[in-house]
Amino acid sequence: MIFDSNAFLIIFTGALIAISCGFLGVFMMLRKMSMTGDAISHAVLPGIVIGYFVSGSQRSLEVIIGAGLLGILATLMIEGLRKKAKVQLDASIGITFTLLFAIGIILINLFAYKVDLDQECVLYGEIAYLPIDLWITKSGLNLGPRVTWLAILNFLFVVGFIYLLFKELILTSFDEGFSSVMGIPAKGINLALMSMVSYTTVSSFESVGAILVVALLVVPPATAFLWSKSLMPLLRLTAALGILIAVLGYYLAYWLDSSIAGMMVTVAGGFFLISALIKGKKPSWLKGTTKVESPLGI
Amino acid sequence: MITQVENPVLEIHDLTVSYDQTPVLWNVDFSLPAGKLIGILGPNGAGKSTLIKAIMGLISPTSGYVKIFDKPLNDVRARISYVPQRESVDWNFPASVLDVVLMGTYGKLGLFKRPGKKEKDLALECLEQVGMSGFVKRQISELSGGQQQRVFIARALAQQADLYLMDEPFAGVDMATETAIFQLLRDMAASGKTVLVVHHDIHSAMNFFDWVIMLNLHLVASGPKELVMTEDLLRKTYGGKLNLLTKVTDLISKKEFNPLKS
Numbered sequence: 344m345i346f347d348s349n350a351f352l353i354i355f356t357g358a359l360i361a362i363s364c365g366f367l368g369v370f371m372m373l374r375k376m377s378m379t380g381d382a383i384s385h386a387v388l389p390g391i392v393i394g395y396f397v398s399g400s401q402r403s404l405e406v407i408i409g410a411g412l413l414g415i416l417a418t419l420m421i422e423g424l425r426k427k428a429k430v431q432l433d434a435s436i437g438i439t440f441t442l443l444f445a446i447g448i449i450l451i452n453l454f455a456y457k458v459d460l461d462q463e464c465v466l467y468g469e470i471a472y473l474p475i476d477l478w479i480t481k482s483g484l485n486l487g488p489r490v491t492w493l494a495i496l497n498f499l500f501v502v503g504f505i506y507l508l509f510k511e512l513i514l515t516s517f518d519e520g521f522s523s524v525m526g527i528p529a530k531g532i533n534l535a536l537m538s539m540v541s542y543t544t545v546s547s548f549e550s551v552g553a554i555l556v557v558a559l560l561v562v563p564p565a566t567a568f569l570w571s572k573s574l575m576p577l578l579r580l581t582a583a584l585g586i587l588i589a590v591l592g593y594y595l596a597y598w599l600d601s602s603i604a605g606m607m608v609t610v611a612g613g614f615f616l617i618s619a620l621i622k623g624k625k626p627s628w629l630k631g632t633t634k635v636e637s638p639l640g641i
Numbered sequence: 642m643i644t645q646v647e648n649p650v651l652e653i654h655d656l657t658v659s660y661d662q663t664p665v666l667w668n669v670d671f672s673l674p675a676g677k678l679i680g681i682l683g684p685n686g687a688g689k690s691t692l693i694k695a696i697m698g699l700i701s702p703t704s705g706y707v708k709i710f711d712k713p714l715n716d717v718r719a720r721i722s723y724v725p726q727r728e729s730v731d732w733n734f735p736a737s738v739l740d741v742v743l744m745g746t747y748g749k750l751g752l753f754k755r756p757g758k759k760e761k762d763l764a765l766e767c768l769e770q771v772g773m774s775g776f777v778k779r780q781i782s783e784l785s786g787g788q789q790q791r792v793f794i795a796r797a798l799a800q801q802a803d804l805y806l807m808d809e810p811f812a813g814v815d816m817a818t819e820t821a822i823f824q825l826l827r828d829m830a831a832s833g834k835t836v837l838v839v840h841h842d843i844h845s846a847m848n849f850f851d852w853v854i855m856l857n858l859h860l861v862a863s864g865p866k867e868l869v870m871t872e873d874l875l876r877k878t879y880g881g882k883l884n885l886l887t888k889v890t891d892l893i894s895k896k897e898f899n900p901l902k903s
Contacts, residue, residue, distance in 0.1 A: 373734065507753050514744050518730045524697045525748035525800075526718040572780045574735045 349474040352488055354593045357470055357607055359494040360547045361585030363501040364559035365567075367540050369574075369581055370505075372564045373516040374533075378433070379421060380560040382440035383537060384544040384553050386417035388447025391545065396454050407545050414541020415534055417443055468552030470603045471596075490550055497546040504539050508532060513574065551604040558608040563588070566615040569622045584614060642874055644864035646674040649711075650804055650835045651696065656705035658688070658695050664703070664858075665691050671854065671863040673837070678830040680840045680850035684879050687857045689839045690726065693806050697723055709804060719748060722802035724793050724810050732789060738776045741792050742767055745799030760799075767798040770825060772818075786813035794822060805829070805836045812841070823849045843875070 371380045387410035394409030417439050424435035470490070478489040486492070505512065514522045515529040522529045540560070547556045567580040592607030599606070649672035658666040666688040673679055681689050694700045696707050698714045709717050722745070742764040743756050750756060756764075768774055771791040776784065781792065790810055797805055805826075811819050823845070826836045830851065840846050846853065853869045855861040855878040862869040862878070 375731075510744075510747050510750070510755065511752070513736070513740070514747055517734050517736065517741070517744070518725065520694075520697075520699055520725050520729060521723060521744070521796075522747075523699060524718070524721070524723040526715070527747065568735075572735050572782060573737060574740075577735055 350593065350597075352474055352491055353470055353603065354589050356473055356488070356491045356494045356550060357589035357593065357603065358586045359491075359498045360550055360556075361559050361563065361589055361607065361611075362582045363494070363498045363543050364547065364556060365563040365581035365585045366501055366505055366578060367536070367543055368560040368564040369567070369577055370512050370516060370536060371540065371560060372568065373513075374536075377561045377565075378436050379418065379537070380540055380544075381557045382421060382436045383414045383417050383540050384557050384560070385440045385447075386443035387411075387413045387541055387545055388444050388553070389413055389450055390447075390541075391548070392447055392450040392454065396450075407542060410545035411538050411541045413443065414544070415538055418534060418537040468547075468549050468555070468604060470550040473550065493546050494550070497543055501539060501543060504535070508535065512536065551607070555604045555608045558611060559585075562608070562611040562615050566611070566618050569615075569618045584611070588614065642862040642864055642869055643671055643860065644868065645672050648675075649673055650675045650709070651837070652708040652711070653696070654706050654708070656692075656695060656707065657703045658691055658700055659703045666695070666702075666856075667859040669705070669856075669860045671860060673835065673852065673863075675835050676830055676833045677835060677851040678826055678849060679835065679837045679852040679854065680846045681837065681854045681856060682840060682843065682846055682878065683856035683861075687878075689856055690808050692856065693723075693808050693837070693839060696806060697721070720803045722797040722800035722805045724797045724805070724807040726808045727786065727789050727793060727812060732784070733782045736781055738768065738773065738779050738781060738784070738792050739764055741781055742795045742799050745796040748800060763801075764795070764799050767795040768792075770798060771795045772821065787815055787818050790814050791818065791822070794825075803834055805834060807836070807838045809839050809841065811838075811845075819845065846870075 368377065368380065371377050390409035390411070390413030391406050392409075394403065394406035397409070398405040400406075420439045420443075421432070421435050424430040424438060425432050428435075430438070473488045473490045476489050478486045478492055480486060511522070511527055511532050514525075514527060515532045519529045522532075544553070544556050547559075551559065563581045563584040564577070566584055567577050571577045571580055588607045588610045591610045593603055595601075595610065596603040596606035652672045653669055656666060656669040657664055669692065681692065683689050691700060695702050696709075696714075698707075707714060709721060714721075739761070743760060745767070746756050746760040746763060750760070765774070765777065768777060771794050773788065773791050773795060776788065776792075781789065784792065790813065794807070794810055797807070810822065814822070826838070827849065830836055838850075840850075847866065847870055850866055852864065853866050854863045855869065855874055857878050857880065862874045
């Protein structure tokens with residue numbers, strides 16, 4: 344077991360990404376939209392390719408904007424199919440994201456000779472390369488790993504977003520009709536949340552990839568929900584789980600010499616399984632009507 | 642039998658609402674006075690909830706318009722309050738009773754602002770009015786149906802509106818609670834608020850409401866209870882449901898309630 348600056352940076356970045364995804368995931372789950380997060384994470388692919396093609400760089404603002412727009416488009420398509428064409432929610436998610444993802448793959452193939460981008464890079468990502476990908480200013484100042492800065496920025500945006508729109512997010516998640524009657528724009532809040540999810544997904548691509556980011560959106564909130572029935576403990580527990588899976592994921596991956604992101608998600612899955620077993624086994628009279636207990640002393 | 646009023650709180654003009662080309666409300670046209678407890682009666686599928694949703698702008702009408710306090714809905718949102726059907730939300734949501742009642746104050750708070758002590762005191766007061774003071778910290782997933790309904794009414798009270806629209810607030814509520822809530826609504830009406838309630842039970846409707854709207858796809862009647870609660874109009878509203886109508890007739894004769902004679 345070693346703990347050096349590289350280990351710290353990787354764990355720190357991994358934890359930030361897991362917490363950002365987890366916080367958004369909590370609200371996605373409350374809206375019963377966890378799978379919409381999945382859809383968005385795949386549907387942003389064409390946006391990334393177009394942004395990449397326009398700017399010629401994988402690290403540009405255009406990529407994030409392109410992905411954000413595609414994320415919103417995916418949300419609108421899902422809603423449109425469901426409301427206008429009366430397709431079931433799961434079917435409309437399936438149609439939307441596979442279609443957009445397929446377009447993304449075709450675009451990659453068409454432009455592949457022009458840009459350095461392939462499906463592997465988008466789908467998997469690799470957080471272990473983070474310490475060698477440095478942000479060096481024009482004057483030659485070394486500011487540390489670029490991906491870590493992206494994760495910090497993303498984390499601040501997510502926390503700021505949730506802090507500012509906390510009551511609107513809760514109200515529109517709980518009772519959309521009531522919030523519309525009050526004049527709180529439920530649709531606008533929904534789209535804002537989806538944009539944040541798109542942005543977070545893109546921002547986390549390089550580290551954990553498009554597939555595993557879905558796990559970070561869904562699994563920690565679902566695990567926390569097994570333990571807590573009120574919102575603040577739910578968010579705190581999700582954050583704690585994010586840190587825990589980053590630490591455990593890193594050292595298990597180090598020990599087995601395997602993918603860190605993969606191990607983080609496996610650890611998250613393990614936590615969920617254990618929680619489900621503990622909570623599921625408990626006889627009903629033990630659950631009772633007691634108030635929320637604080638698991639793990641959080 | 643439609644009584645129109647001067648200076649109405651709510652005016653509905655030629656409202657037609659359809660889902661996928663099928664009209665569910667036809668040419669509904671009425672106006673309502675202030676300070677009354679008003680019941681909307683009608684059989685299942687008569688369009689009662691649709692009417693409420695159209696008034697609240699949750700469904701856009703095919704034709705016609707709604708005016709509240711003589712203004713379009715968007716200008717007066719802060720003055721109206723809505724109690725949706727209890728089943729319309731997921732009660733497993735991680736929130737306490739107080740959290741839900743506080744939601745009633747969000748409309749007046751505006752974007753980005755958090756509820757403070759003033760809002761909290763108001764919410765506690767509203768909970769006391771519906772007799773739920775003992776459940777402030779309780780998670781909403783642990784409430785019974787009747788308690789959930791009372792939390793919804795407390796949330797509407799916290800909106801401090803002038804016009805209240807309630808979609809079946811008495812579904813799954815026991816008799817004692819129903820009477821208590823009706824008393825609360827009567828007090829609100831007496832203090833000048835207008836309360837519009839979608840209701841099922843014709844018996845209690847006769848006891849409690851001042852004004853009754855009868856609906857069956859089209860508007861059958863709208864007017865003071867004494868004028869509208871007649872066998873003829875009830876028959877028109879409830880159509881061929883003879884069994885039910887016999888019961889209603891029995892009820893009317895038992896209570897010696899015959900507005901035509903008086």
